[in-house]
Amino acid sequence: MNLLKPHNVPRHVAIIMDGNGRWAQRQGEARVFGHHSGATRVREVVETAGNMGVDFLTLYAFSEENWRRPDDEVNALFSLLISYLKDEVERLHENGVRLKSIGNIDRLPPDCQEWLRLVEQRTGNNQGLTLVLALSYGARSDMVRACQSIAADVQRGFIQANEIDESLIQSRLSTSIMPEPDLLIRTSGEQRLSNFLLWEMAYTEFYFTPIHWPDFSKEDFATAISVYSDRERRFGGLISP
Ligand code: IPE
Ligand code: IPE
Ligand code: MG
Numbered sequence: 001m002n003l004l005k006p007h008n009v010p011r012h013v014a015i016i017m018d019g020n021g022r023w024a025q026r027q028g029e030a031r032v033f034g035h036h037s038g039a040t041r042v043r044e045v046v047e048t049a050g051n052m053g054v055d056f057l058t059l060y061a062f063s064e065e066n067w068r069r070p071d072d073e074v075n076a077l078f079s080l081l082i083s084y085l086k087d088e089v090e091r092l093h094e095n096g097v098r099l100k101s102i103g104n105i106d107r108l109p110p111d112c113q114e115w116l117r118l119v120e121q122r123t124g125n126n127q128g129l130t131l132v133l134a135l136s137y138g139a140r141s142d143m144v145r146a147c148q149s150i151a152a153d154v155q156r157g158f159i160q161a162n163e164i165d166e167s168l169i170q171s172r173l174s175t176s177i178m179p180e181p182d183l184l185i186r187t188s189g190e191q192r193l194s195n196f197l198l199w200e201m202a203y204t205e206f207y208f209t210p211i212h213w214p215d216f217s218k219e220d221f222a223t224a225i226s227v228y229s230d231r232e233r234r235f236g237g238l239i240s241p
């Protein structure tokens with residue numbers, strides 16, 4: 001398939017992969033069926049993003065609030081994640097993808113943590129797309145952790161309170177491993193952030209689509225990139241005539 005490469009490809013794309021459950025239920029299937037189909041889309045979008053020259057792709061796979069879901073669904077999501085990591089590790093490696101994770105990883109089931117570590121190690125030296133999985137991630141708690149670590153340093157006398165600036169705060173967030181997202185895509189028609197990358201998205205361009213994640217194709221991804229490439233980003237300044 002020949003997906004046209006727009007002139008202005010975002011360096012970092014973040015995606016809230018939403019709508020799996022509704023997509024399945026609409027067809028009379030269990031929600032988990034939607035998560036399975038969604039995993040296929042992850043494979044495709046990772047490949048397409050890499051081919052288009054995106055440097056960072058951050059996928060919101062499980063929020064801190066998603067722990068409120070029934071145990072069955074949570075367990076199914078984590079076994080799906082393990083299958084994805086097992087099945088994809090060599091393909092990711094061959095394609096030069098480097099896997100990273102953000103979020104409260106300690107809360108994940110131990111086998112899941114183990115697989116994440118393994119794939120992160122295996123792909124750690126790759127130079128292509130960086131794929132960041134946000135797992136048990138919540139932007140507010142990430143900011144709380146950053147504040148705690150800065151406060152501890154102030155208490156020990158390592159830094160003065162008046163030395164705290166934006167770059168210091170940024171450096172203590174789990175997202176310090178990546179640039180700020182240029183483009184956020186959210187599928188399924190919902191138009192909210194659901195506690196995703198609140199600090200980092202101060203100047204991100206938003207793209208909302210009614211398509212549910214299991215239907216979100218390579219072409220839909222390319223459309224989002226092309227809409228982004230026509231946007232005018234001002235960052236509070238003025239565009240020169
Ligand atoms: C997104 O789909 C996947 C996760 C949140 C893990 P949902 O499971 O939220 O699907 P809907 O929004 O209920 O349809
Ligand atoms: C956000 O989707 C989290 C992920 C996609 C992983 P949710 O479906 O959990 O968000 P809300 O509850 O509709 O805001
Ligand atoms: Mg949802």
